[in-house]
Amino acid sequence: MGHHSCCNKQKVKRGLWSPEEDEKLINYISSYGHGCWSSVPRLAGLQRCGKSCRLRWINYLRPDLKRGSFSPQEAALIIELHRILGNRWAQIAKHLPGRTDNEVKNFWNSSIKKKLVSHGVPDLATFPDIPNPNASPEAFFSLNGNPNLIPSPQDHQLYLPSPTSMLQSGFDLANYNLEFVHFQPPPAPPLPDPSSYDPTWPWGCHPHLNQEDYVLGNEVGPIYIETKPINPNFSLPSFNSPSMAPMMPKLSETISGNDRILPSSSFPHEVVDPVARLPSLPSGSHPHAPHVPISHFDYIEAIISSLPS
DNA sequence: AATATTGCCAACCGCCTGTCG
DNA sequence: TCGACAGGCGGTTGGCAATAT
Secondary structure, three states, X not given: OOOOHHHHOXXXXXXXXXXXXXXXXXXXXXXXXXXXXXXHHHHHOOOOOHHHHHHHHHHHHOOOOOOOOOOHHHHHHHHHHHHHHOOOHHHHHOOOOOOOHHHHHHHHHHHHHHHHHHOOOOOHHHOOOOOOOOOOHHHOEEOOOOOOOOOOOOOOOOEEOOHHHHHOOOOOHHHEEEEXXXXXXXXXXXXXXXXXXXXXXXXXXXXXXOXXXXXXXXXXXXXXXXXXXXXOOOOOOOOOOHHHOOHHHHHHHOOOOOOOOOOHHHOOOOXXXXXOOOOOOOOOOOOOOOOOOOOHHHHHHHHHHHOOO
């Protein structure tokens, strides 16, 4: 079990690769490509199984690998993608050029996970469900009370929605075509009137978008997801309706290597500090308020930058 | 200085899926 | 339709280096 036929036909070496083995593999693949991996070790003169050769090439020898430590931006993107995708390391790695799934996985398990846990941040991908957007504040992911997480001078709470509850809510994905738009980002819009915030809708909404356009996260944030209905007979819910909530994780599920998630560095304009953009709300406002238009990404970046190394 | 512990990460294991005959 | 096979994935392990005792 687990051993491919190529591994059973002959005695194969295991364990760390020697420089000589690496050289053989590089020379062979550089000249002929890998073709069928099961035949690579024989043709390259290696006492390894094809699977081991494939892994060695993909994770270590490929010329387009970045190597080196992860940048804070990469870490932030990994955390954001992990929140959306869970432990789908291969999918996450596709959004990090030069990084492998193994590398991302190791980085998560050895670094990020421990940091987040030690700072009291729950595993965002497995956070308990929220029955509906009107659930009690306790049902939301509250960061309040942890000064390390939100460097806000104001007494603001930030509630983030649970992804998993929405995954189970049966949104009809077939009616949507998910597009990750490489867009000319709009200039940072003026803050909407806080009173216009939908208290049940913790995600930011671009005030200038029409009914067919939706933004998940902050309109000036690094992850910009636009969806358009492809079924003309399908009636979209109203823009601020909480019933929109179920669609988000379903859409997120469709993220693939062909989709584009833009790092903040690709934005031609300055990314506005989401915290600095927090509106001042009158005291005694909605207990969930303010539902700030802050992207998870920005928030995670703030976390990462505030963590001790 | 010696030993124990911890953390990192390359590599392996087992399983799943797609393809092909 | 079925079985064999290869590719691919996530979970786990084991070796090594760094750090602590």
